[in-house]
Amino acid sequence: MAQARTSSPSVDAEPARIGSGARVRGRIHGEGDLVVEGQVEGDLAIRGELTVAEGASVTSGAIEARSVTIAGALEGDVAATGTVRLVAGSRVRGNLRGSSVAIDDGARFSGRLDCEFDLPPELGGTSPRGEVRGRTAARR
Amino acid sequence: MAANVSIIGRTTRIRGRVTGDVDLEVQGFVEGEIAMGGDVTIDTQGMVSAAVRGRRVVVRGAVKGDLHGEEAVVLEDGARVVGDVRSPRIAIASGALVRGFLETGESLGAPAKASRAQQPAARPVAAPVRVAPAPARAAAPPLPAAKPVEKVAQAVLPAGSNNNVSAAPAPRRPPPPVVPALKRAKGQIAKKKER
Amino acid sequence: MASTVIGAGITVDGEITTDEDVVVAGTVRGKLTAKEGVTIEHGATVEADVAGASLTVAGSLTGNVTASERVDLQSGARVIGNVKAARVTIADGAQFKGNVDMDI
Numbered sequence: 277m278a279q280a281r282t283s284s285p286s287v288d289a290e291p292a293r294i295g296s297g298a299r300v301r302g303r304i305h306g307e308g309d310l311v312v313e314g315q316v317e318g319d320l321a322i323r324g325e326l327t328v329a330e331g332a333s334v335t336s337g338a339i340e341a342r343s344v345t346i347a348g349a350l351e352g353d354v355a356a357t358g359t360v361r362l363v364a365g366s367r368v369r370g371n372l373r374g375s376s377v378a379i380d381d382g383a384r385f386s387g388r389l390d391c392e393f394d395l396p397p398e399l400g401g402t403s404p405r406g407e408v409r410g411r412t413a414a415r416r
Numbered sequence: 417m418a419a420n421v422s423i424i425g426r427t428t429r430i431r432g433r434v435t436g437d438v439d440l441e442v443q444g445f446v447e448g449e450i451a452m453g454g455d456v457t458i459d460t461q462g463m464v465s466a467a468v469r470g471r472r473v474v475v476r477g478a479v480k481g482d483l484h485g486e487e488a489v490v491l492e493d494g495a496r497v498v499g500d501v502r503s504p505r506i507a508i509a510s511g512a513l514v515r516g517f518l519e520t521g522e523s524l525g526a527p528a529k530a531s532r533a534q535q536p537a538a539r540p541v542a543a544p545v546r547v548a549p550a551p552a553r554a555a556a557p558p559l560p561a562a563k564p565v566e567k568v569a570q571a572v573l574p575a576g577s578n579n580n581v582s583a584a585p586a587p588r589r590p591p592p593p594v595v596p597a598l599k600r601a602k603g604q605i606a607k608k609k610e611r
Numbered sequence: 612m613a614s615t616v617i618g619a620g621i622t623v624d625g626e627i628t629t630d631e632d633v634v635v636a637g638t639v640r641g642k643l644t645a646k647e648g649v650t651i652e653h654g655a656t657v658e659a660d661v662a663g664a665s666l667t668v669a670g671s672l673t674g675n676v677t678a679s680e681r682v683d684l685q686s687g688a689r690v691i692g693n694v695k696a697a698r699v700t701i702a703d704g705a706q707f708k709g710n711v712d713m714d715i
Contacts, residue, residue, distance in 0.1 A: 378508055379518075380507060383506075388517050396478050399480040421616075422618035424615055425613050428629035429626075432626060432641055444629070
């Protein structure tokens with residue numbers, strides 16, 4: 277099985293990058309940030325930030341990262357401890373979980389969003405109106 | 417004399433159906449159904465336990481129910497939605513919280529099917545399947561080009577790749593990195609080619 | 612003061628309760644209970660029992676009306692139902708059919 281591992285970055289280290297001409301099949305896991313500009317087929321487990329650049333494509337069963345920014349194409353389930361963001365032009369299919377999920381106008385998306393929060397009691401939840409538990413959904 | 421925008425005030429509670437071909441603003445509580453031909457705005461204090469249909473549906477409050485925008489659905493900071501969301505365009509601010517199924521457009525289609533189309537038996541995990549030679553797998557663009565022009569992501573093929581088979585009709589150009597702070601990585605690439 | 616406006620073009624089938632003023636220019640079928648004033652504008656259609664502090668009707672109302680203060684039927688109003696209020700005025704040109712009870 278092909279595997280790739282990113283090294284722990286020093287303070288000024290640049291993120292690991294899968295260039296636009298590259299294709300990777302297999303599981304990628306690592307400590308730092310990862311920028312995907314090429315094509316990746318496989319699970320991603322990143323401790324840092326994952327960026328799927330415009331023109332890139334990721335096809336995966338499971339994607340885990342601290343935060344995820346998608347400008348390209350992604351198919352798979354995303355779990356972030358922090359933010360998941362789909363920018364305009366992105367095309368994403370899969371389920372997204374994160375402490376916050378942002379989808380820009382112009383992003384194309386099909387899948388579930390599962391943020392943790394309660395509706396106010398008038399709507400059947402348990403939290404008072406105005407209180408929100410934005411707990412992170414992804415656990416490692 | 418009545419305002420063009422109808423307003424369900426903050427202390428108003430409606431149990432039933434609210435319909436019409438005009439705009440509606442909800443600052444109070446609605447339980448039942450909202451189906452408007454105009455724009456529907458659920459204000460920060462609005463609470464809706466109902467399916468909501470409108471041309472543009474903007475939510476700043478709490479909704480338990482499915483949202484359907486003929487034109488767009490916008491969830492702003494502070495929105496809390498439990499329900500499915502369907503609209504040609506969906507925008508969700510980072511401060512909005514959602515639990516449900518979302519779908520933009522009529523049908524998204526698979527965004528990254530190119531490689532799979534070439535290797536139908538491929539599973540993305542574990543199996544060390546040999547990748548097909550370069551020309552075959554680059555034939556189809558990773559993004560369906562049949563979609564309306566304005567919705568197609570600009571870069572169809574990764575430029576600069578050595579597996580260029582220009583079968584795709586869409587224009588090719590180098591996809592600029594999205595994150596402005598990105599610099600070229602030198603020697604930091606951590607990837608493995610298939611064996 | 613903030614008010615709820617059910618504009619022309621809106622139809623509410625159900626119950627409305629509110630602590631504020633209500634202006635109905637559209638259609639309400641069901642029940643309307645307000646703590647303050649209710650205005651049914653010309654062109655509005657209300658098929659509901661209506662309760663409020665005061666009620667001003669210039670449109671069509673079919674249902675029973677209860678107002679703690681007053682009910683005013685203006686010219687052009689068409690009201691079918693019983694009216695119960697401390698004060699009632701029926702303007703020339705208003706149509707009304709029902710009982711009036713001013714013994715609140």
